[in-house]
Amino acid sequence: MAEEPAGAALAAGTATVLPTGLSAARPALIRALNEQLLLEHIRSSGPYSRADLARVSGLSKPTVSLALGNLERAGLVRLAGHRTGMPGRTAVLYEVRPEAGFVLGLDIGLRYLRGAVADLAGVVRARVSVPVRAATVGDRVAELVDLADELCARAGIDRSAVTQTVVGSPGVYDPQRNLMALTGGLPDWDRPEAIAGLRAAFGPALTIENDVDAAALAEQALGVGRETDSFAFVHVGTGIGMGLVLGGRLVRGVHGVAGEIAFLPLGGDPPAWADAALDAAIVPPEAQRRGTLETAAGADGIVRAAHRRGLTGLATAHSVFEAAAAGDRHAVAVVLREARLVAAAICCVIAVADPALVVLGGGIGQAPGFAEAVTAELAAIAPVRPEVRVSALGTDVVVTGCLAEGVSLAWTQLTAATVP
CATH class of the missing domain: 3.30.420.40 (ATPase, nucleotide binding domain)
Known part of the structure; x- marks a missing residue:
């Protein structure tokens, strides 16, 4: 049986366009491309019958049968049962072989x-x-x-x-x-x-x-990121970082540092070294290593801010948030400062990338009431306000x-x- 060119599946928008004459010269390549095409359909939307695959791929039923046989022998697909309750012969269904x-x-x-x-x-x-x-x-x-x-x-x-x-x-x-x-x-x-x-x-x-x-990839696959093709995942915890998805694709940048918002020159209340750094162009080792924003707004920065307000008995960011929830006005001020810093970072992202959604993760980002505080701060400074939501994927999100x-x-x- 003559091999059917993978170009027959162009109607599905997924096939590879082959150079003129290649289909005659490389039948094995055509078979492999047809198998890849069918496997991708089965992975994304299966299980499928032979007739289903012929319809969605644009390939003929004999070509589909040949490709499925090869995939089954290679251990990549398996029988998934039969479709019953419809007129005509019972259809055999195929799914990927997880093992x-x-x-x-x-x-x-x-x-x-x-x-x-x-x-x-x-x-x-x-x-x-x-x-x-x-x-x-x-x-x-x-x-x-x-x-x-x-x-x-x-x-x-x-x-x-x-x-x-x-x-x-x-x-x-x-x-x-x-x-x-x-x-x-x-x-x-x-x-x-x-x-x-x-x-x-x-x-x-x-x-x-x-x-x-x-x-961010987890949110795109299983979280609230499934609802849009443009969103920012902002992690706020021990450190601060961002994963940016635009047009359905993760943005990495030329050097891979897209999303390294820890290094934004944002610090809220000026730390003790700010004037010296401006005067002498000296960046403190801590900020140089972790970034100015992360130094100020990471978990350690929250504790330092609490200590500056006299809350020296609080040793963790979690304890600061607990004190704020209990009504301590100094702790409330620290939490609002944190929300302001995170909102300022998000505002920078909005100005450059304009995502439809911001997802907050990390121990601080997921703290009760923090998303609402960030949303309120964004309302005061951002040109537009994307929806701000909290990740539901927990500590295993990475x-x-x-x-x-x-x-x-x-x-x-x-x-x-x-x-x-």
């Missing part, structure tokens, strides 16, 4: 390491969170490896079955130097041995993702985003292997 591979999602936090393993249907098979005990970069990598081993053991799989590993990390991965930059409060994570250790442990199928960008990215990468890897 075609597995994905590890790992979140490197300052105090906790979190992880999960999922199959290629995105179903989580195991989830683990452990406190950080590492004192060195090597220890931290070793703890991640132990976490991965525990996840695989709980999921009942061997590490060799993992197709992709995605690690969410503070900072920005620099591929030219093969190291992390702008890692904030994570000790020594910008040293070369960090990435070298991860690659040695997890192999070539490893992706390093900024943790807040991973959270892991969830890593899994979503990993599943997509794994399917790309598996289907690319079928192309000659």
Whole structure:
């Protein structure tokens, strides 16, 4: 049977346009492209019957049958049952085979390491969170490896079955130097041995993702970000960061630093070093390492602001918010200052990107009443007001985003292997 060109699926808007004569010269390539096309339809909207796939792809039924047979033999799709209750013959349905591979999602936090393993249907098979005990970069990598081993053991799989590993990390991965930059409060994570250790442990199928960008991907896949193609995920906790999705795509920027709002020159109440910094062009080590906004508005900045107002007995940002909820006027002032700083950062984002939605995450961003306080501050300063909502994905939001990215990468890897 002559192979049908993948160009027949152009009506679906997803096929690749091939150079003239290529379909005659490369029938194996045409078969592989047809298989990729059908697999993408099954992944995104399945299960499908042969007739369904012929209709949505524009391919003939014989071509669909041939491609499905190849995909089934490759272990990428499986029978999902039959469609009954309709006139004519009972239709056989096909779905992706989740066990075609597995994905590890790992979140490197300052105090906790979190992880999960999922199959290629995105179903989580195991989830683990452990406190950080590492004192060195090597220890931290070793703890991640132990976490991965525990996840695989709980999921009942061997590490060799993992197709992709995605690690969410503070900072920005620099591929030219093969190291992390702008890692904030994570000790020594910008040293070369960090990435070298991860690659040695997890192999070539490893992706390093900024943790807040991973959270934005989670919101896009499973959270409130599904409702729009343009939104900003703003994490406010120990650190501050943003993941920006515009037109349905994560914005990374030329150097990968899109969303690093920690470095905005916003500080609210001027810290003690402000005049000296202006006069002598000196940036204090803390602000240089973590960013001016993060130094002022991260969790440590909230505690410092509370201490300046005499609340020296409060040692955490959480305790400051609790005191504010109990009516302490000094704590209320600190929380309002925090809302003002975050609103100022969001206003900068609005002026440049104009997202339809802002999603607040992190321990501070999700604090009761904080979104309302930020919304009120935005009303006073922003040219337009996007909707401000709180993430509902919890503390595993970074892991969830890593899994979503990993599943997509794994399917790309598996289907690319079928192309000659």
